[in-house]
Amino acid sequence: MNPVIVAIDGPSGTGKSSTSRAVAAELGLSYLDTGAQYRAITWWMLSNGVDVNDPGAVADAVDKPVIVSGTDPGKPAISVDGLDASGPIRSQEVTAAVSAVSAVPEVRARMVAYQRSTTAAAPGGIVVEGRDIGITVLPTATVKIFLTASAEARAARRSGELNGALSVAETQDALIRRDAADSGRKTSPLAKADDAIEVDTTTLTLEQVVERVVALVEEKRASR
Numbered sequence: 208m209n210p211v212i213v214a215i216d217g218p219s220g221t222g223k224s225s226t227s228r229a230v231a232a233e234l235g236l237s238y239l240d241t242g243a244q245y246r247a248i249t250w251w252m253l254s255n256g257v258d259v260n261d262p263g264a265v266a267d268a269v270d271k272p273v274i275v276s277g278t279d280p281g282k283p284a285i286s287v288d289g290l291d292a293s294g295p296i297r298s299q300e301v302t303a304a305v306s307a308v309s310a311v312p313e314v315r316a317r318m319v320a321y322q323r324s325t326t327a328a329a330p331g332g333i334v335v336e337g338r339d340i341g342i343t344v345l346p347t348a349t350v351k352i353f354l355t356a357s358a359e360a361r362a363a364r365r366s367g368e369l370n371g372a373l374s375v376a377e378t379q380d381a382l383i384r385r386d387a388a389d390s391g392r393k394t395s396p397l398a399k400a401d402d403a404i405e406v407d408t409t410t411l412t413l414e415q416v417v418e419r420v421v422a423l424v425e426e427k428r429a430s431r
């Protein structure tokens with residue numbers, strides 16, 4: 208039987224990473240965080256003096272960093288040129304620059320190729336999370352989920368993670384700006400696939416979201 212491939216897309220703070228890791232762990236699948244890869248390439252560009260607002264300069268440098276993602280949901284890992292990048296890719300500086308870098312078509316082409324080969328190399332199946340997985344990266348995924356939540360809930364969740372470094376209102380403004388950039392870009396914008404199942408997580412606990420997604424995957428598995 209073909210391996211189970213689960214695509215989870217949605218805007219920031221809807222619970223993609225937490226849900227994807229828990230679903231993968233529960234179902235014994237691999238896990239890939241594609242947002243971490245766009246953050247990693249952005250971190251490399253910033254660290255190497257590339258002007259992230261110059262798409263030509265970003266495109267010229269696209270093949271230089273060596274990015275390696277781990278696929279164990281219990282131990283998410285990402286390295287750039289052999290260095291652990293899991294801390295620095297979450298900085299405010301990277302968060303503010305990532306939408307510009309990820310809009311560059313050459314960046315997307317490189318990342319999408321890597322994401323497809325990682326998926327093909329996961330014989331037991333995989334959960335892949337991002338913005339364009341269901342439509343562009345893995346259009347034949349077994350199950351496609353699109354997570355949503357109110358802007359207020361998403362900002363409160365993210366602001367909680369940042370330990371008050373930004374207020375909830377500042378976090379909400381930044382999220383809304385990033386959503387607009389990610390949804391408005393020409394190449395592979397953030398969007399729900401027609402055959403994706405939308406789950407609004409605003410009033411659900413993480414456990415409830417995970418339970419719902421696991422049930423959807425098992426339903427699909429049973430009907431194949």
Ligand SMILES: Nc1ncnc2c1ncn2[C@@H]1O[C@H](COP(=O)(O)OP(=O)(O)O)[C@@H](O)[C@H]1O
Binds near residue numbers: 411
């Ligand atoms: N359903 C939920 N209810 C409350 N908090 C949640 C829920 N899902 C995720 N969270 C929390 O919200 C924050 C953002 O979740 P995350 O999985 O990183 O979202 P995303 O990957 O979509 O940006 C995390 O601190 C996470 O623990």
Ligand SMILES: Nc1ccn([C@@H]2O[C@H](COP(=O)(O)OP(=O)(O)O)[C@@H](O)[C@H]2O)c(=O)n1
Binds near residue numbers: 218224246338339
């Ligand atoms: N498949 C993907 C995943 C992320 N991204 C970009 O990478 C950024 C960071 O993604 P992320 O999933 O780490 O963001 P959070 O939702 O965790 O804040 C997004 O804002 C997008 O600009 C993308 O373009 N395509």
